[in-house]
Amino acid sequence: MTHKIIIDTDPGIDDAMAIFYAALHPDIDIVGMTSVFGNVTAEIAARNAIVLAERVGQTIPVAKGAAKPMVMEPNGVSDYVHGVEGFGTMPAQPITGKPVDEPAHEFICRMIHEHPNEIILCPIGPLTNIAMALEHDPTIAAKTKAVYIMGGGLNKGNVTEYAEANIWNDPHAADAVFAASWDITMVGLDVTTLVQCVPADFERLAASTPTIGGFLNEAVQFYMDFYASHYGKRGCDMHDPTAIIAITDPQYFTIETHALEVIVDGARIGQTLRSTDPSRPKHKVPMDVDAEGVKQRFLSMIETGF
Secondary structure (H helix, E strand, O other), X not given: OOEEEEEEEOOOHHHHHHHHHHHHOXXXXXXXXXXXXXXXXHHHHHHHHHHHHHHOOOOOOEEXXXXXXXXXXXXXXXXXXXXXXXXXXXXXXXXXXXXXXXXXXXXXXXXXXXXXXXXXXXXXXXXXXXXXXXXXXXXXXXXXXXXXEEOOOOOOOOOOOOEOHHHHHOHHHHHHHHHOOOOEEEEOHHHHOOOEEOHHHHHHHHHHXXXXXXXXXXXXXXXXXXXXXXXXXXXXXXXXXXXXXXXXXXXXXXXXXXXXXXOOOOOOOXXXXXXXXXXXXXEEEEEEEOHHHHHHHXXXXXXXOO
């Protein structure tokens, strides 16, 4: 079965891992990517999405999306985690393509209507574009096959004690997305922090596939520096690729179902909660994972590259 997906992204080093995995997977067809602020600006994110598509030899439409949250003031980009240009210490990478002349939220709506009940949305950045698409055309919820979100976490945060970065960067958008009646799987910190790679893993990829693995190995050094300085370990959590792997390999995940809501102000802003509101739909939330299985799935897929 081929999965038609739109990746909404702010690349970003672990975004690059996720996009490479999806691009190389024989059962995934990336029908588009949309850029959003977060790890970098929306402008840089659009360029970086094209960089990644071109590095795997694919022409994928990229639509530029939201540059700031729907309601609140932006928090600022995560250049201390991903580097100023998004790929560690690498300078801005050249591209031959350019973004399509269509805003991301309109691109998302159009693609869903052109492929009803076939598109899987996979936002791996703040949820602003997804919420804007819903606001622009609420009927897309009934015509979207599924939504796989890298974000949130019911038991932990990362930018604060309570909040995960993607939800924290636009909590109002996230809350609107979770309130909608569509098939969401929220792949959050409860599982993504359990899937970890270490320097030897990226050295393995660089040796087997210099074009892709070599790129990741160079970019990830900055990312692992951040983990070493903040968490005392030289490695990295595999946040974004884990969300894509949940699409192709659900057998690795233990799923619970919960209605979800997001705190949109105060000290706990960005916290994702189990909701007691009976009007809210229930969504799938992986709460445990075969971490080694997911890791080896990622590594083996990247090794098929070039």
